[in-house]
Amino acid sequence: MGSGSRYGHTDAGARRLTSERRERMTEQAAHRALAHPEPGGIRLEDVLHALSDPVRLGIVRRLADAPDALACSAFDVPVTKSTSTHHFRVLRESGVVRQTYRGTAKLNALRRAELDALFPGLLDHVLAAADAEDTRRA
Amino acid sequence: MGSGSRYGHTDAGARRLTSERRERMTEQAAHRALAHPEPGGIRLEDVLHALSDPVRLGIVRRLADAPDALACSAFDVPVTKSTSTHHFRVLRESGVVRQTYRGTAKLNALRRAELDALFPGLLDHVLAAADAEDTRRA
DNA sequence: ATCGTACTACGAAGGTTCTCGAAGTACGAG
């Protein structure tokens, strides 16, 4: 999980996610390993970026209310399967969720404890803010 | 400040900022009015998106430490003037900062009270998270 | 009136993101 440069010509520009595109599914499934950032490699800006998309924020909110990990198919997202895959990957690579295979399903769990250790209260307040916005607009 | 569609073919896609590009500087300066979203029009996703850029987060952090409003030129951002203008506009249009003219300067102030009313504790926790990340990496 | 400082608008480049459809792989059930 190196850091890829992004946007523009200067080194001071934003840096965000890297993808492990070169790892084919065959191999991924073989050793059942999905690349996750270590806690120390989780960056605030990536987390905020991940949460700034309505589809992904919806996924995270749903996940926060679930007692257990959920398969990708358990979410009612307004996009196709392939787009859904993309969003789950962004969430995983930013460190927001942890994904594990289980049979044909891929389980998703919020990395609550790790995020709380890094950024105390942040996730809860974002979730509360999302709820507050819902209430306000209702 | 309508909402423009963004990305892709479906209506379910993300929606974010609109720009008031058509207002020329002449007119802006004339009636000294910059478009700001009303408190009710501030959206969580826009705020998170605004804060997910390192340049903008830096601006917001500096602003949070300042007792008074600061001119754009008071910030030591690693980009050119025109790029800086862009970032300040994103911050303004997302509702994070309030901008007012004063002579040739444009003063920037965090919309703390309004943001706290909408999303209690969110801004403080993002700022704290940014500090925590700094500390951790030092 | 002229000058300098502060900020803006415009046009463009280059990369990223979100989206889709079609085809493919992995796994468990029958």
Add this chain to the structure above:
DNA sequence: CTCGTACTTCGAGAACCTTCGTAGTACGAT
């Protein structure tokens, strides 16, 4: 083994973001 379900990869398109340089406007001071 074959089938169905779950998820992925690939290829593509459109919109968007960040960045820049150049040229321009606004305001205060000289």
